[in-house]
Amino acid sequence: MRYWLMKSEPDDCSIDDLAAMPAQTVPWYGVRNYQARNFMMHQMAVGDPVLFYHSSCPEPGIAGIAEVASPAYPDATQFDPTSRFFDPKSRAEQPRWFNVDVRFRRKTRLIGLAELRQRPELANMRVLARGNRLSITPVDPDEWRFITEQLLDAKAHER
DNA sequence: GCCAACGTTGGC
DNA sequence: GCCAACGTTGGC
Numbered sequence: 699m700r701y702w703l704m705k706s707e708p709d710d711c712s713i714d715d716l717a718a719m720p721a722q723t724v725p726w727y728g729v730r731n732y733q734a735r736n737f738m739m740h741q742m743a744v745g746d747p748v749l750f751y752h753s754s755c756p757e758p759g760i761a762g763i764a765e766v767a768s769p770a771y772p773d774a775t776q777f778d779p780t781s782r783f784f785d786p787k788s789r790a791e792q793p794r795w796f797n798v799d800v801r802f803r804r805k806t807r808l809i810g811l812a813e814l815r816q817r818p819e820l821a822n823m824r825v826l827a828r829g830n831r832l833s834i835t836p837v838d839p840d841e842w843r844f845i846t847e848q849l850l851d852a853k854a855h856e857r
Numbered sequence: 858g859c860c861a862a863c864g865t866t867g868g869c
Numbered sequence: 870g871c872c873a874a875c876g877t878t879g880g881c
Contacts (some may be wrong), residue, residue, distance in 0.1 A: 705878095730877095731864075732864090733864095753878085753879060753880090754879055754880080755879095758879080758880070811880075829861075829862040829863060830862090830863095830878095830879095831862070831863060831878050831879070833878085859880105859881085860879105860880100860881095861878100862877100862879100863876105863878085864875105864876085864877080864878100865876080865877100866874085867873100868871105868872095868873095868874105869870105869871085
């Protein structure tokens with residue numbers, strides 16, 4: 699099992715939007731970067747836990763927890779000429795873009811970017827790397843544990 | 858709106 | 870295969 703961080707613009711799909719979806723699940727369409735696509739195609743497995751991250755918004759940061767809910771399958775928007783994700787070069791016999799489904803687990807307090815950056819335990823987090831623009835990044839098990847057990851567990855702070 | 862960083866495109 | 874130009878991401 700691997701851990702992931704997936705960015706979403708809350709104007710598009712916030713953690714609340716995800717929770718309000720039918721079956722609390724959404725196709726992660728619109729990824730047009732090969733590295734991110736390859737993560738979905740080759741490395742994700744159903745049930746993998748996901749940090750749901752709000753980007754390009756007033757308060758960027760981790761806003762909830764989700765999980766991978768399907769294997770990768772062709773992204774429907776690449777074939778839809780009315781979609782802003784339409785890709786005229788992609789062919790139905792050999793689709794270029796794939797997505798998984800993502801299912802809501804829970805909403806968390808917002809852990810802002812500044813807080814993430816200030817934690818020495820997270821200094822090597824992929825999403826924090828200089829110049830990182832990947833919308834999907836792997837999360838180390840240690841980083842996952844620190845975030846869920848230390849930053850998100852109120853009782854852990856009291857100890 | 859600015860701009861640093863990076864990926865993609867396309868001419869050669 | 871190189872690399873300049875261009876487009877996009879995303880924090881600020």
